[in-house]
Amino acid sequence: MGPKTEDALIYSCFHDNFHLTENRPWLITLQSHTVGECLQVCDLDTGRCDRQIFLSPVIRFKYLAWAEPNTVFFVKSVNLAYRPRFPMFNAIGSVVLAVFSAFPLQFVGMLEIDKQVFGQGCN
Numbered sequence: 492m493g494p495k496t497e498d499a500l501i502y503s504c505f506h507d508n509f510h511l512t513e514n515r516p517w518l519i520t521l522q523s524h525t526v527g528e529c530l531q532v533c534d535l536d537t538g539r540c541d542r543q544i545f546l547s548p549v550i551r552f553k554y555l556a557w558a559e560p561n562t563v564f565f566v567k568s569v570n571l572a573y574r575p576r577f578p579m580f581n582a583i584g585s586v587v588l589a590v591f592s593a594f595p596l597q598f599v600g601m602l603e604i605d606k607q608v609f610g611q612g613c614n
Contacts, residue, residue, distance in 0.1 A: 494522040494529075498555040500564055501535070502593050517541070519593070521555050521566060528552045530566070532596055542596050550587050558590065563599070565590045 503516040516535040521528055527548035533540045546552050546566065554567040568587040590599040 494524050497521040497523050497528065497553050500555050500557065502532075502561055517594075519555065519564065519596075521552060528566075530591070530596070544591075544596065544598070546589060552587075552589065561593060563590060563592055 498521045500519045501516060502519055518533045518535050520531045520533065522531055527546055528551070529543055529545045531540050532542040550568045552566045553569050555564060556567065557564050566589045570586060585603050585605045587601060587603050589601045591597060592599055
């Protein structure tokens with residue numbers, strides 16, 4: 492079975508200081524594989540995949556959203572259950588956010604949000 496697209500964002504911000512080939516719309520997709528998820532950046536005009544970043548095989552990521560439109564986005568996990576093998580992600584009912592800058596595609600950071608501390612409204 493091939494990869495499954497979980498979620499997608501369209502990046503269409505044009506910058507004066509970038510080369511003409513970089514000033515085009517891109518599709519950022521979250522792909523689910525059997526070994527984990529990855530982010531793929533594809534050119535919307537040609538369909539060619541330009542970049543790919545593999546995410547943690549320990550955490551199941553499912554959602555993409557803009558934190559700042561066309562600048563910073565995050566990938567959100569599904570609710571985590573307790574996993575004694577991975578004590579760094581062990582809060583019951585917590586979610587993990589991985590934050591990326593959109594262009595160029597770069598990892599910014601990752602954090603775990605414990606719903607027992609911050610409440611159920613932190614979805």
